Amino acid sequence: MKTSPLLRALACATLVALGALQGACGNACLSLAQQICQCLPEDGTRATCNQRATDGQDSFPVRTNDEAFCQAKLDANVCDCNNLTTEAGKQACGLAYSTTAGVTTLAPQAASQR
Numbered sequence: 001m002k003t004s005p006l007l008r009a010l011a012c013a014t015l016v017a018l019g020a021l022q023g024a025c026g027n028a029c030l031s032l033a034q035q036i037c038q039c040l041p042e043d044g045t046r047a048t049c050n051q052r053a054t055d056g057q058d059s060f061p062v063r064t065n066d067e068a069f070c071q072a073k074l075d076a077n078v079c080d081c082n083n084l085t086t087e088a089g090k091q092a093c094g095l096a097y098s099t100t101a102g103v104t105t106l107a108p109q110a111a112s113q114r
Contacts, residue, residue, distance in 0.1 A: 028070035039081035
């Protein structure tokens with residue numbers, strides 16, 4: 001499966017966007033981050049993504065509703081690799097949001113240019 005640099009940026013953005021959700025979250029938020037990391041095309045980038053998700057657990061506090069958010073996304077299977085290739089899928093996963101000007105992804109601008 002060929003993936004675009006946008007998908008790599010999306011996975012990185014996931015870690016940033018869900019950063020507050022990753023810390024101290026039982027396993028649901030870490031599992032969600034790991035699921036998204038699996039969408040990356042190369043073993044090295046997947047490993048780095050997973051390591052960042054694991055490291056984030058020590059840096060970001062999580063609330064009960066954050067854990068519930070992650071678990072709901074896992075239960076609904078809205079963050080699978082196929083869904084993340086569309087704007088609607090990114091929105092459903094919580095990686096993008098709609099604005100009056102269109103869809104805005106939470107990926108940093110520089111990351112999407114790699």
